[in-house]
Amino acid sequence: MKTLDIAGIRNSYTVLFLALVIIIVSCKDNDNTVTPIEEPGVLDLIQSNSNLETLAALLDGTSLSQTLSGSGSVTIFAPNDEAFAKLPQGYLESLTEQQKLDILKYHVYSGNYPLINEIKQEAIISLHGDPLFMEIGQTHGDLLNGQAKFVSKNIEANNGMIHIVDVVLVPDKFGTLADNIYKRFDYRLLYERMEHTGMLATLEETGHRTLLASRNSTLGIEDYLNTTFTEEQWQEIMKHHILDTDITGFGPGTRTALATMAGDSVYLEVLESGTYKFNNFEVPLNLLKSSNGTILFEDGFALPDKHLGILSLMDKRFYFNTVRSAMAVAKMTGRLYNSLNNADEKFTIFALKNNAAGLNNLPTDEQGLANILKYHVLLEKVTAEQLQHNQSYTTWQGEQLTITKVGDTITINGEATITMSDLVGTNGVVHVIDRVIIPPSN
Structure with missing residues (x-):
C-alpha cells in the first residue's frame, strides 16, 4: 500500500505559490512602465x-x-x-x-x-x-x-x-475710427452718441480725420452745465469732435487753429518735447492710429464756443495767454466766470492777443492792472453789428469809450482796431483788438 507524500505536496504548493507571487509582481512592474497618454497642446x-x-x-x-x-x-x-x-x-x-x-x-x-x-x-x-x-x-x-x-x-x-x-x-491699425472707439468700453457712450446723431458713417469713411475721443464719464456734460441739449445741438457737438485733418502731421513748434466739422475751431500746440497742448491744456501723447485717421484721447469734453462762457472760450485760445494771466492778477475772473450771485450778467470783452501793442507795458500790480483791463469790458453783450458809430459805452472801470465805424472797420477811441469780432459765448461776446486802450483818467 502506497503512502501519501505529504511533505512533497507541501513543497509543490510552496513552489507554485512563489511562482504566482513572481508573476503578480512582474505584472505590477510592467504596469508601472506603461507610458501615459500625453494631453494635447x-x-x-x-x-x-x-x-x-x-x-x-x-x-x-x-x-x-x-x-x-x-x-x-x-x-x-x-x-x-x-x-x-x-x-x-x-x-x-x-x-x-x-x-x-x-x-x-x-x-x-x-x-x-x-x-x-x-x-x-x-x-x-x-x-x-x-x-x-x-x-x-x-x-x-x-x-x-x-x-x-x-x-x-x-x-x-x-x-x-x-x-x-x-x-x-x-488690431487697431486695421479698424476704423468707429471700430476703435466701440471696442473700448470706456468710450462706448461716445460711439452711441455718434450713432444717434447720424455721425457714425463719417467715422467709417475712408480718409485721414482726427477724432477727439471723450470718456463715458464726460458725456454727462449736461448735468455739469445744468442744461439740456437738443438733438440738433448734440449733432453739432459731435461734429465738433471730428477734424478733417490728421494731427499726427504736425511737428514740434506748431501753434494752429484747426477747423472742426461743426465750423468752429480747436487749438493745437506741439511743444518741442513732442507734448501736445489741446485747447491750451497739456494732454498725454495718447494718439491711436486707425485705418482712416487718428484718435486723440482727451481727458475733458470739447464744446463749441457758443456753449462756453466767454472766459472759457478765451482760455482755449493760446493767443490770449498773456492777457488771461493779467486778468487773473487783476482778480477779474470770478465775475466774468459768472459766479452764483450774477448768473444772468452779460459782458463784452475787447480782448488783446499776445502780440497786441502795449500789452507788455501794462502795470504789474493788481490795482493798476484792474484799472486798465476793466476799461476793456462792457457790462452788457454788444455784438459788432450792434456797436453804433460815435456811440459811447460805459465800461466796468467806470469811464466811457467811444466807437467809430467806417465801413467794416471798427475802432475804439480812435486808436485800437477790432481785428476779429463776435466770439460769442453763453454770457457775452469777445472782440479782438490790436492794442491796449487807456482810460482817459490815465
Whole structure:
C-alpha cells in the first residue's frame, strides 16, 4: 500500500505559490512602465477641431504655430469658421502674410486667462501688442471687444487654453475710427452718441480725420452745465469732435487753429518735447492710429464756443495767454466766470492777443492792472453789428469809450482796431483788438 507524500505536496504548493507571487509582481512592474497618454497642446486641439479649420490653415507654417505648440502657457481666442465666413469677400486674400500674422497674434494672450463667473471689465495685452477688451458678467453677456461672443470657453490644453469666439478680431491699425472707439468700453457712450446723431458713417469713411475721443464719464456734460441739449445741438457737438485733418502731421513748434466739422475751431500746440497742448491744456501723447485717421484721447469734453462762457472760450485760445494771466492778477475772473450771485450778467470783452501793442507795458500790480483791463469790458453783450458809430459805452472801470465805424472797420477811441469780432459765448461776446486802450483818467 502506497503512502501519501505529504511533505512533497507541501513543497509543490510552496513552489507554485512563489511562482504566482513572481508573476503578480512582474505584472505590477510592467504596469508601472506603461507610458501615459500625453494631453494635447493648444495647436493640437485647434487642428483636431472641425469648427476651426480656417484658423488651423492660417496658422500652418507660421511662427505663431510654434508658440501655440511650445511649453509656454498661452490663451487663444479662436475664431471659428463661421467667424471667418462673416468677413468681406476677398478680405483675407487682400492681406500680406505679415498682416495675417498680426491679426492672428491679436487673438493670443501670453498666459492662462480662464473665464470664470465674475463681473469685470478690463483690457489685456495681446501677443500682437494691442489691447483686447474683456467684458465679463455684464447685462449684455460676456463679450470681447464689445462684439465677439464666446461660443465655447475654457478648453484646456497642456500648455494653455482655448476660448472659441464668433467674430474675427482686428488690431487697431486695421479698424476704423468707429471700430476703435466701440471696442473700448470706456468710450462706448461716445460711439452711441455718434450713432444717434447720424455721425457714425463719417467715422467709417475712408480718409485721414482726427477724432477727439471723450470718456463715458464726460458725456454727462449736461448735468455739469445744468442744461439740456437738443438733438440738433448734440449733432453739432459731435461734429465738433471730428477734424478733417490728421494731427499726427504736425511737428514740434506748431501753434494752429484747426477747423472742426461743426465750423468752429480747436487749438493745437506741439511743444518741442513732442507734448501736445489741446485747447491750451497739456494732454498725454495718447494718439491711436486707425485705418482712416487718428484718435486723440482727451481727458475733458470739447464744446463749441457758443456753449462756453466767454472766459472759457478765451482760455482755449493760446493767443490770449498773456492777457488771461493779467486778468487773473487783476482778480477779474470770478465775475466774468459768472459766479452764483450774477448768473444772468452779460459782458463784452475787447480782448488783446499776445502780440497786441502795449500789452507788455501794462502795470504789474493788481490795482493798476484792474484799472486798465476793466476799461476793456462792457457790462452788457454788444455784438459788432450792434456797436453804433460815435456811440459811447460805459465800461466796468467806470469811464466811457467811444466807437467809430467806417465801413467794416471798427475802432475804439480812435486808436485800437477790432481785428476779429463776435466770439460769442453763453454770457457775452469777445472782440479782438490790436492794442491796449487807456482810460482817459490815465
